[in-house]
Amino acid sequence: MEFFLQQTVNGLTLGSVYALLALGYSMVYGVLKLLNFAHGEVYMFGAFAGYGVLTILGGSSALVVPVWLAIVLMFVAAMATSSAIGVALERFAYRPLRNSTRIAPLISAIGASFFLQASALLLFTANSRTYNTPQLIQIETGIPFGPIRVWMVRLLVIASAALLMVLLTLWVNRTKTGKAVRAVSFDREAAAMMGIDVDKVIVIVFLIGSALAGIGGVMVGLVFGRIFHLMGFVAGLKAFTAAVVGGIGSIPGAMLGGLLIGFAEAYTTGYISSTFQNLIVFGLLILVLLVRPSGLLGRPELVKV
Amino acid sequence: MRNKPIWRTMAVLLALALVAAACGGDDSADTTTTTSGPAATTTTAADATTTTAAEPMVCEATVGFMGPITGPVAFIGEVQLNWFKYAVDTFNSDMGYDFGIAEFDTQFDAAQASTLAAQVLDNSAIVGIVGPAGSDQVDAAGAVFEAGDPNLTFISPSSTRVGITAKYNGLFRTVGTDDDQGPTTADLIISQGGTKVFMIDDQSSYSTGLADSTQAALEAGNVEVIRESVSQDITDFSALVSNIPDDADFVYLPWQIAANGQILANQMAEQGKDAVIVGSDGMDSDDFSTPGSFILSFVADISAFPQSADLLAGYLAQYPNTNTFGPPVFVATQVILEAIDRVCAAGEVPSRASVLAEVRNTDLADSIIGQPISFTPEGNMVVSQWYVFQIQEDGSKVGFVG
Numbered sequence: 201m202e203f204f205l206q207q208t209v210n211g212l213t214l215g216s217v218y219a220l221l222a223l224g225y226s227m228v229y230g231v232l233k234l235l236n237f238a239h240g241e242v243y244m245f246g247a248f249a250g251y252g253v254l255t256i257l258g259g260s261s262a263l264v265v266p267v268w269l270a271i272v273l274m275f276v277a278a279m280a281t282s283s284a285i286g287v288a289l290e291r292f293a294y295r296p297l298r299n300s301t302r303i304a305p306l307i308s309a310i311g312a313s314f315f316l317q318a319s320a321l322l323l324f325t326a327n328s329r330t331y332n333t334p335q336l337i338q339i340e341t342g343i344p345f346g347p348i349r350v351w352m353v354r355l356l357v358i359a360s361a362a363l364l365m366v367l368l369t370l371w372v373n374r375t376k377t378g379k380a381v382r383a384v385s386f387d388r389e390a391a392a393m394m395g396i397d398v399d400k401v402i403v404i405v406f407l408i409g410s411a412l413a414g415i416g417g418v419m420v421g422l423v424f425g426r427i428f429h430l431m432g433f434v435a436g437l438k439a440f441t442a443a444v445v446g447g448i449g450s451i452p453g454a455m456l457g458g459l460l461i462g463f464a465e466a467y468t469t470g471y472i473s474s475t476f477q478n479l480i481v482f483g484l485l486i487l488v489l490l491v492r493p494s495g496l497l498g499r500p501e502l503v504k505v
Numbered sequence: 506m507r508n509k510p511i512w513r514t515m516a517v518l519l520a521l522a523l524v525a526a527a528c529g530g531d532d533s534a535d536t537t538t539t540t541s542g543p544a545a546t547t548t549t550a551a552d553a554t555t556t557t558a559a560e561p562m563v564c565e566a567t568v569g570f571m572g573p574i575t576g577p578v579a580f581i582g583e584v585q586l587n588w589f590k591y592a593v594d595t596f597n598s599d600m601g602y603d604f605g606i607a608e609f610d611t612q613f614d615a616a617q618a619s620t621l622a623a624q625v626l627d628n629s630a631i632v633g634i635v636g637p638a639g640s641d642q643v644d645a646a647g648a649v650f651e652a653g654d655p656n657l658t659f660i661s662p663s664s665t666r667v668g669i670t671a672k673y674n675g676l677f678r679t680v681g682t683d684d685d686q687g688p689t690t691a692d693l694i695i696s697q698g699g700t701k702v703f704m705i706d707d708q709s710s711y712s713t714g715l716a717d718s719t720q721a722a723l724e725a726g727n728v729e730v731i732r733e734s735v736s737q738d739i740t741d742f743s744a745l746v747s748n749i750p751d752d753a754d755f756v757y758l759p760w761q762i763a764a765n766g767q768i769l770a771n772q773m774a775e776q777g778k779d780a781v782i783v784g785s786d787g788m789d790s791d792d793f794s795t796p797g798s799f800i801l802s803f804v805a806d807i808s809a810f811p812q813s814a815d816l817l818a819g820y821l822a823q824y825p826n827t828n829t830f831g832p833p834v835f836v837a838t839q840v841i842l843e844a845i846d847r848v849c850a851a852g853e854v855p856s857r858a859s860v861l862a863e864v865r866n867t868d869l870a871d872s873i874i875g876q877p878i879s880f881t882p883e884g885n886m887v888v889s890q891w892y893v894f895q896i897q898e899d900g901s902k903v904g905f906v907g
Contacts, residue, residue, distance in 0.1 A: 203747060206776065210743040326579025328764045328792070339774045351775045424740040425771060426764045430577060434738040469744035475708075475734040 202347040207470040208463070209345070213354050213423060215462020216361035220416040221439030222446065222454035223368065224286075224409030230385035230449040231405050232298070237309040238289055239413055240436020241316035242282045246414025247427040248320065249281035250274035251329050260332035267336050271356075271422070278414035285316070286410025287403055295399075313432075320429035328428035331421040357419045364412060365455050371408075372451060381405060385449065441481065445488045447498020456496060460484070564849035566860075567605035568593065568841055569625055571636030571646060571659075576612035577737075578761060580790070580828075581638055585662060587824040588831035589635050592838035595819070600846060607631055611642045618642035622649035626657070632860045633841035634659035635834060639761075640666035640711055647673040656858040660840060662833035665786065665803065666714055670884035675861055677880050679833040679840070680786075680803040681889030687718030689891040690757065690783060690801055691726060699754040701729045703780065705745065705769075707737045707760045715759040715785055737762050742769045746776050753780045761787035770795040786891075789829045794900040802892045804829045806904065810875045817873075832874050840867050840878065 221243055228236045253274045258264040265273075293312045297305040333353055342349040372378040383391040384401045392398045420435070421427045438461055446457025461481055468480040488496060570589045573582035586608065593606050607628060609621040618637050625631055626649065634657065637643050643664045650657050655674040667684045670676045694702060702723055706716040713734075720730045731753070735745055737760065746769065749756060756773070758766050766788045773780070782798040789802045807813040816835070820827060844863035848855045869878040879887045894902035 206747045207744055210741075210747060213743070214741050321575060321579075326575055326577070326583070328580075328762075330764060330767065330792070334771055334774070339771065342775075349777075420740065425768045426740045428577075428764075430738075431740070434736075466744040470747055473733065474705075474745050474748075478736070 203470065205346055205348050207466045209348065209350050209354060210470075211463035211466030212358055212459070213462070214465060215459035216358050217416045217419050217423075217435070217458075218439050218442045218461050219365065219455045219458025220361055220412045220419070221435060222442035222458045223365070223451060224413045225440050225443040226446070226448055226451060226454035227381075227405045227409045229443070230451075231381065231388070231402055232294065232305075233302075234294060234305050235309060235440070236289070236294075236409075237306070237436070237440075238293070238312035238316055239409070240432030240434075240439070241313050241320070242285050242289070242410045242432070243413035243417045243420075243435060244320060244427070244429065244432035245285050245316065245417070246278035246282040246410075247417030247421045247431065248324055248329075249277045249414065250418035250421055251331060251427060253277040254331060260335040263336065270336070271418075274418050275360075275415055278418045279411040280414075282410040282414025282417070283407045286406040286413070290403060290406040295402075313436075317429060317432070324429055326429060328426050330425045331427070333422050333425060336422075351423075353423050357423050360415070360419065364415065368408070368412070369451065377401070377404060438481070441485050444495055445485055447492075447495025450495065450497045450499070453495055453497035460496075564602055564845065564855065565604075566632045566845050566855040567607055567628070567630040568838065568845075569607040569609060569628075569631045569634040569636075571609040571611055571618065571621060571625070571634055571642070572638045573613035573642075574608065574610040576610075576614065578613045578638075580792075581663070581830045582610070582613070584824075584826065584828050584831045585636070585638060585834045588820065588827070588834040589838055591820050591823060592835045593842070595816070596839070596842045600842075602842075602846075604842060604845070605630065609636075611637050611639075611646075613639055613642065615641040615645035619645040619649055622646035623653070626650065626653040631657075632845060632855050632857050633657070633864070635662060635837045635841065637661060638663045638830070640664040640669055640714075641709070643669055643676065644672075647676055650675055654857060656856075656861050658841060658844070658857070658861045658864045660837035660864070662837045663803075663830055666711065667718070673884075675857075677837075677840070677864060677884040679836040679874075679878065679886065681891055682885060683715045683718055685889060686785065686801055686803075686891050687715055688722045689893070690719045690785070691722030691728070693799060693801075693893055694723060694755050694757070694783060695726045695728060697755075697781075699723075699728055701731070701750065701753045702755045702757055703731050703733070703749045703753045704757040704759075705733045705735055707762075707765075708734050709737070709761065711761060711787070712759045712785075716757070719757060719759065737765055740765060740768055741772075743772045743776070745769075746772045746778060749773065749778045749780060751778070753778075755783050756780045757783045757785075758788060759785040763788045763790035763792035766793045767795065770798070786829070789894070791828070791900075794896055796896055796898045796900075798896045800894045800896065800902065802829050802894060803889075804832050804874050805890075805892045806894075806902070807832050807873055807875065810873070812871060813873045813875065836872050836874055836878060839869075839872070840864055843867070843869075 224239045228234055257270050263270055289312055293308045294305050297308055337352050342351045380396045380401050383396055384398055388398055442457035442461045443454045446453030464481050464484055465477050468477050570586055572585045573579055574586055593604055597604055611618040637646055643661050651673050657675045659675055660677040662679050664678055665680055665683045667682050704716055706712040723730050760766055766784055770782055782795055784800045786801050786803050789800050808817055844860050845855045847863045848859045853859050867879055872878045876888050881887055896902055
């Protein structure tokens, strides 16, 4: 039981980060039908922005402000940085190609991904950085859950991700802008004819999706420690898988997909072998797509003939 | 329009945060000590230049460097390249030559190494190569060299895979091999009373090969081994850590990314796992600093050798940081340059074949890494040694004698 609980917490932590990242993929796909392959790099820049703030504030061993304030500022900086990059991507890499062939923005996204990776290499060098979180929040601090103890940082990550997902759901379902996002996602041309500023909605989607990715970057830095310029690639791939498993374009689907991938990785490592982790995860993707091609919570696309 | 100042302020703040991230010390630089005693070395080098400047420069050649200057282990390549440049500069200065250099970035990728090897062959001025760093890249480049020009000398400063030197005529190395490292690791664990070891390879050929040899030696010593495997592309090992049995004495990590070892150590502490970590030479970096852990290294702490102190100080005066991957590069470069020097002294124009012949004759009584340098017919070092360090509470490493 202890082992199962521990793996559940491990999976929940990882799944929460995947879910935040998957939301960005899903939201952008929802409004633009575009796979934003540069999203992983947006997340990577968020992680570095958080590290930058931590450095400005004295570093994890000599922090000049209270820990909670430092973490809040790190989140804010990461959100702002990632949003700025996301919006810039939309403006310069995707918008000019919006009415082009379907493959053009995809190639542009891949190019943007490499551009951002190379930029990070030049800016931050290839050396990895560590948040040294145990110096900020002692590993011994935690809350007991039955036979296991969960580190405060993990609780922070899980709780923050849950809160953000709830807020996003409320925003999409209860606000006028959220309604506009849903309208654009449903039918961009019809939404434009109804007076919705489609460009503005798309910018907002990039802004929010990227901000969530930035938060995910700081979360990874806080809970796992190491950040480096290539960190966005694998995380982005897993999050993309999560978005597809959940049903790309579906916000609840992205959340579900992220958590499923997180749990699948943790339980595979725990009960089978870490060697087969990726095999199981991507096997799950294939299985879901075979049974439900539109993903677990995705809607089948209707095509007029 | 009214929002513009806010956006401008935000942009400035973001730029500041990213600049801070860029300027914030990287893991390897965090604990690097810079010394203030290089002035004497600088003066000596300048004097040497002045003394020998009048001598005719009849000996010309280019030496290449192949290493992971960018990519996932750029922290290794960066230091290796710096030591390579430092060695060439020092020898040019001391010996009055003007040897050229050529850099080839393998990105720690075998395919890239193979492509670059063809470029090396095309450049006839290159008479020797320092590198590549990893065994996979050595293998890839070696196949191209062997087919194109088996007389090209290439000396790897960090490839430890067993048997690789036997495959290529021009290959040498300035570090020991895994068939020594594995048993040394096993001896350490057994001498510390280990009965159960949790071993995690990183799915690379370096790691699996080393894990295999260590596992065999441990099992021969009646130590129970539980083997797992994980990609180094990820940074969350918590699910794997949960699998470490409470009664495991040691966790063995034959990894190449030390920062990941530190993450695993943190996650072990989080889950109350108190097994002692033993890391391979790839973990020998300031990125890993868990007190009580053991680290294997193919190089001793060169600052302990009197004959290396000036060279180390001279290096640190020019370059920001070093690690154990650096000094073997200096030795490899020294071997090639001295071979060229001997060719020239014999009145010959340096060629790949003549340099290779002289490299085989290398017989240095001492070196910056504190041991004599000569090679077996296959290209391995005649005398090679592995060192064990234990990490202290303050993060420093001290030589361990079990």
